[in-house]
Amino acid sequence: MLKQFTCISYNRIDFLVPSEYIVAGFYQHMQDDARSVIYNRETLPHLHIGYLLEHEFYCKKVNEVGVILVMKMQDFSSSVCVAISDFTEIAFPASGFLALSINGEIRSTALSCNELHLMPHGIREKMAECGISAVRFPEEGNRQVLIAPDLLVRKFFSGALL
Amino acid sequence: MNEEIVKAINEKTTQEEEKTADDFVTWLIFSIGTERYAFASSDVQEIIRDMDVYPFPFLPSYIDGIINRRGDPCTVINPLLLLNKEAATAAAEEKVASQTASTEAEENGEEERDEPPVLNKKKGSITSPSSLFLVLNRSDDQLCLRISDILFFHETHKSDIHSISNATVEDSFYVGTVDYHHSEIPVLSSDAFELRLRKDLGSA
Numbered sequence: 001m002l003k004q005f006t007c008i009s010y011n012r013i014d015f016l017v018p019s020e021y022i023v024a025g026f027y028q029h030m031q032d033d034a035r036s037v038i039y040n041r042e043t044l045p046h047l048h049i050g051y052l053l054e055h056e057f058y059c060k061k062v063n064e065v066g067v068i069l070v071m072k073m074q075d076f077s078s079s080v081c082v083a084i085s086d087f088t089e090i091a092f093p094a095s096g097f098l099a100l101s102i103n104g105e106i107r108s109t110a111l112s113c114n115e116l117h118l119m120p121h122g123i124r125e126k127m128a129e130c131g132i133s134a135v136r137f138p139e140e141g142n143r144q145v146l147i148a149p150d151l152l153v154r155k156f157f158s159g160a161l162l
Numbered sequence: 163m164n165e166e167i168v169k170a171i172n173e174k175t176t177q178e179e180e181k182t183a184d185d186f187v188t189w190l191i192f193s194i195g196t197e198r199y200a201f202a203s204s205d206v207q208e209i210i211r212d213m214d215v216y217p218f219p220f221l222p223s224y225i226d227g228i229i230n231r232r233g234d235p236c237t238v239i240n241p242l243l244l245l246n247k248e249a250a251t252a253a254a255e256e257k258v259a260s261q262t263a264s265t266e267a268e269e270n271g272e273e274e275r276d277e278p279p280v281l282n283k284k285k286g287s288i289t290s291p292s293s294l295f296l297v298l299n300r301s302d303d304q305l306c307l308r309i310s311d312i313l314f315f316h317e318t319h320k321s322d323i324h325s326i327s328n329a330t331v332e333d334s335f336y337v338g339t340v341d342y343h344h345s346e347i348p349v350l351s352s353d354a355f356e357l358r359l360r361k362d363l364g365s366a
Contacts, residue, residue: 056219120228120237120304122356123221126363130220137230143216155220 001113007144008067008104010059014144015104016111016136021149023070023097025106030066035088037101039070042093045084050102051148052156057145060102069100069149076150083157100149111136116146130155185320189340191313191347192296194241198313198347200340205352209298209312215293222362226308229295236297236304239355245335298352305356316342323349 014161024039032048046068054061073081073096084098085091092098116134119127127133131151136144188203210231215238217227224243228235295306318340325338335354339346 058217117233118236120235122303122305122359123218123225123237123363127218128221132218132220135228135235137233137235140230141214143230 002110003113005109005111005146006069007107008053008102010053010057010062010104011150012061012142013057014138014142015053015102015110016088016116016146017069017149019108020148021071021075023072025067025069027063027065028068028071028101030068030101032044032066032101036090037068039068039097039099040095042095042097043090043092044093044097045088046099047084047088047102047153047156049152049156050104052152053104061071063103066101066103067106069102070097071100071149072096073098076131076153080150080154080157083153084153087157100153105131113129168352179316186317187320189316189318189324189347189349190286191316191342193310193313195246195310197246199241199245200347200349201296201298201352203315204348205297205299208297210295210297210306212293215308229306231297231304231306236295236306237359239293239305239307239359241307241309241350241355244319244355244358257336266344298355300352300356303356303359305352305359307355316340318342324327 005016006019006022006025008015030036030037032051034046034048036043037046038044039116048066050061050066050092053059064162076084076098081092081098118124118134119132128148129151131148131154132145133148134146135148138144188204189200190203191198192201193199208231211231211315213229213231215227215229219223219226224240225239226240229238230236270288292308294309294311296309297304297306322341323338324346326336335350335358336348337351337354338349340349341347
């Protein structure tokens with residue numbers, strides 16, 4: 001089964017997010033600590049998750065220009081939505097959209113689910129809890145990691161990264 | 163005409179083969195750091211060399227990451243950090259020193275490293291002794307141990323194995339020792355590594 005993914009590329013690692021969860025993606029130069037983004041004349045709460053990815057996966061950003069990913073609050077748990085709203089001090093707009101940003105490059109790619117591999121049994125549960133769902137090795141020295149942004153953001157709030 | 167005799171000989175031969183196979187164990191003797199250890203060869207599925215280890219976050223320090231085993235991810239355990247307290251302490255200190263140096267470098271505005279810390283590039287480091295991996299023969303997980311070297315195979319009679327009784331928690335990675343030229347080599351338990359992983363990660 002072919003599925004469309006949004007691929008966020010860092011050096012030697014790509015993060016894959018199912019495209020169905022991405023409302024829009026665009027490049028925009030902005031401060032990492034900016035708490036809001038204007039999109040479609042709405043002010044969206046904004047989190048920069050690039051630091052979390054770079055810090056935890058030992059990867060290096062490939063450009064200074066941020067990529068904004070617009071997502072729907074319905075795809076996040078209510079506790080995470082409350083945390084985002086509290087942290088950014090921005091209420092969710094009527095559309096229910098929120099913005100996550102990273103400093104990678106993005107592209108759209110179609111992949112068969114058969115090409116992705118679940119993490120080894122012993123670490124699978126822990127990885128899944130932290131938003132790491134599967135992995136793929138497209139070539140030697142490179143890896144693609146399927147992430148669940150809702151769980152990764154939850155980790156963002158539970159960690160000491162704020 | 164001779165069917166019965168042939169059948170009887172065949173049964174006898176099979177029984178002897180089974181008896182022989184049951185009485186002897188082949189051990190894979192390997193080193194981790196400067197110490198020698200043994201695994202029953204039936205516990206080892208494969209030996210892999212020169213693979214990149216990809217670090218993953220949110221895992222205990224004794225997990226180096228995963229390797230790409232022909233497309234399938236396989237967890238890499240650094241047993242040195244579980245078996246050798248001194249090494250574990252040194253590794254912890256090294257990690258702190260490395261983080262401090264990294265922070266200082268960032269504060270001084272030095273350039274970040276170009277390469278991610280693929281661990282086999284840090285040869286000689288106590289936390290990453292080599293790029294040699296023993297893939298354990300498990301049906302419930304994809305698990306390998308990072309080891310220093312493969313030394314030899316050694317076959318012994320079952321009676322040459324000294325089981326450890328009253329094992330403490332610290333000893334639980336060992337199931338016993340095997341005699342080799344008047345020395346005793348600790349035998350590791352592949353189950354213990356899996357259990358430790360599941361205990362620490364809260365896996366079912």
